Amino acid sequence: MTLWADQGADPISRMRFPSQRSTTMDNDRPYHLYLVEDDLALQDMLSSYLGKQGFAVTTMTKAEEMLQRVSETRPDLILMDIGLPGLDGLDACRRLRAGGHDMPVMLVTARNDEIDRVLGLEMGADDYLSKPFSTRELLARVRALLRRTARQGPVNGGSTIDPDATVRIGEHSFVAASRSLQRHGEMRILSTVEYAILAELVLNPHAAITRERLLQVSHPKTGDVTLRSVDASIVRLRKTLEPEPSRPRYIQTVRGHGYVFVP
Structure with a gap:
């Protein structure tokens, strides 16, 4: 090999x-x-x-x-x-x-x-x-x-999320303790970056979060990662969460700014 x-x-x-x-x-x-x-x-x-x-x-x-x-x-x-x-x-x-x-x-x-x-x-x-x-x-x-x-404290690099929290997102449940999205008994484990981004959005419902902020909380110690990393993670989250990923209901785009979580 x-x-x-x-x-x-x-x-x-x-x-x-x-x-x-x-x-x-x-x-x-x-x-x-x-x-x-x-x-x-x-x-x-x-x-x-x-x-x-x-x-x-x-x-x-x-x-x-x-x-x-x-x-x-x-x-x-x-x-x-x-x-x-x-x-x-x-x-x-x-x-x-x-x-x-x-x-x-x-x-x-x-x-x-x-x-x-x-x-x-x-x-x-x-x-x-x-x-x-x-x-x-x-x-x-x-x-x-x-x-x-490493050394970043809370996983999302910003506000902490209750480890026992479960947030409904359409037919899915965002379960902080297992860092997962669950639906009808099926579980999808989130990557560290996806978890950080979704946690930041869920902690601030109806608030427009900039792409720069989402990059900061998901990559706090990395200076060579671009904003496209945030966009790619949002695409993956939408494919799981949204009934129609091309017309997002829960994670909406704020044009020229970032994204917003709409419960």
């Missing part, structure tokens, strides 16, 4: 990397990553590389072990292969979110179909990396996720 997109010499030895300051938290504790990968050679390579970049890495080969450990020790980020034996990465991600765990999750896979990427995001993943990938891209994406979600 190919990991590195770079060819030739060992990419770790020949790359120049930015400062490692972003690999530690404010109290100088290194960020703790869970690496869930059943390919032992690949696991060892990734663990060694991330360790050299200043991260503390706990490795495991099965999603079941990760779900058990995550209840005992909360990592700052989970890097997980989709094609795991037994419980796969997609179902493990869904179970994480259903259990109320909100740490960022990056899925890594050899699959490259759009439907797999979309499914991963709908299961609650925050990012999706297809093999082969470069070490620079892996490092950049891990750091971006940590900037986005």
Whole structure:
């Protein structure tokens, strides 16, 4: 299985990397990553590389072990292969979110179909990396996720939402505790970004929220994300919530400004 997109010499030895300051938290504790990968050679390579970049890495080969450990020790980020034996990465991600765990999750896979990427995001993943990938891209994406979600307090980066809150949106229920939308017994786990945006809108019904504000609450630590990220998340939410996504009833556009939640 190919990991590195770079060819030739060992990419770790020949790359120049930015400062490692972003690999530690404010109290100088290194960020703790869970690496869930059943390919032992690949696991060892990734663990060694991330360790050299200043991260503390706990490795495991099965999603079941990760779900058990995550209840005992909360990592700052989970890097997980989709094609795991037994419980796969997609179902493990869904179970994480259903259990109320909100740490960022990056899925890594050899699959490259759009439907797999979309499914991963709908299961609650925050990012999706297809093999082969470069070490620079892996490092950049891990750091971006940590900037986005770590040390931000409330998930939505702004007002807090009651963890026991359930808000009706048409035929759906927005359940804060499980970070999900539920309808007729079916559950869709929201990604961290979707949850942050929807929570901000729900907390301010009938108030027009700017796209800049929604970007701020969903990506508080990331400076290289554009407003299109907000629009893309709104599109995904509308596809789930709206009877006619092209004519939205609950999440309406305020032209030239942003969006408004209309209960």
